[in-house]
Amino acid sequence: MTQRESIMPSSPLKTERNGALLHLRFNRPASLNAIDSAMAGVFQQSVEQAVADPDIRVIVLSGEGRSFMAGGDIAQFAADPDSIPDSLIEPMNQAIDLLSRCDKIVLGSVQGPIAGAGMSLALACDLLIAADTTRFSFAYTALGVSGDLGITWTLPRQLGLRRAMSVALLGETIKAEEALALDLVNQLVPADHLEDRTEELAQRLCRLPALAAGNIKRLLRSGLEQDLISQLAAEKQAFSQCIAHPDFDNAVQGFLTKRS
Template sequence: MSDTPIIETREGGIVRLHFNRPKVLNAINTVTAEALLAAARRLQADPDVRVVILSGEGRAFMAGGDIAQFRDDPASVPATLIEPLNAALAILTTLRAPVIASIQGPVAGAGMSMALACDLIIAADSTRFNFAYVNLGTCCDLGASWSLPRTVGLHKALEIALLSDPIDATEALRLGLVNRVVPADSLTEETDKLARRLAAGSPIAQGTLKQLMRRSFERDFAGQLDAERQGFATCAATDDFKEAVNAFLEKRPATYKGC
């Protein structure tokens, strides 16, 4: 494969960002972080993107940050590694398009944080999570302290973070860390199937739902009711809404144009 750190491919409205440093288990360095941010900005500017997939080449999705960079220039990490990654994830979490993490093998440190930031996670049965940060004498990054307690609850999150015991795919599914577990040899096929299903849906409805869910922790119940009312009004004013209603009454599949 190419030596570019992220390979970007597209099929219709489905964009795959494929981490491509398999010799180091896709450990993320500054070059990779900057490439991810550049890709995220392209996606943000493209209204035709329906689904985004994050995946990794080789036997791992991502085994955390690049330890060589930590050793050689630790002072540079916050500015040259964490900041562009934070900016990239801030974009991906606010995209209208759902973001799927398609993961396998070791998923540790920043790899686990990045996966948890995605909207959906499909995991090969070979997946092994490890929070890992404390093993390097540091706290977490990339939003893990936000997403992990919201996924598994505070006390379980603290256990996962402080002990950093490995978590296999079966346990990850039980805890809600992933949405689906599939055989490793069918991960790409099952991910693509899920992506195509999402891409066939209404992008406005999906994007509105995504943001309602993600921002629900910021509001009280009354505030969320109002946000849902506004979101429904936005969706109901679209051609996609009219198409969906007509398709339902006519007993046929709807075709969504995103307007």
């Protein structure tokens, strides 16, 4: 039986649990889900709980309203800029680090104008499905700042250095079709189908063998930083873990049954 649970709608983050799937939905639609310290703190706590739960296989990040996330909260920037590094950036950094290193698959589901920290968070996801209304903007230079939440790490890895420089320094906006062509997103769907297609993709990911999927995520991410011989050793170790798991026996027997 499907189990669903949600926190109060007034919270800056909504959560919904559906078996092995956890939805984390940013919930400040009036401000296009701009991050403030309160949202960052709740997000970090929710991510810590999700990562610690062995029954969760997939985490979906999304946003209420017409935008996934329009960046940081300008009101907090103006009122208390000194609070930003420790009360906003640090908890978000902790959450992003946990999401990147955990064995759960993180699926971003995005729409509308996405700028600054919203773009950073979207690029940090393992997979990204986007509505045709999506457009990405680096936007940090418009505020006289240099970027946060990992965007200077992810952007050149996904676009190459020259294009990343252009996007960051010249303020290029990347529209949905171009984002798909550049492999910034995995799938592009009509806006009114985004929720249904996200659920379909998330459930498909939930059905993958959990250990194998987690190992694939870890190997692909670490492979960007390792030499070949180190990666070969890591693959061998992960493969050994997988063949000792019941999922392997079940899959092999299922394959043999189909072939016969």
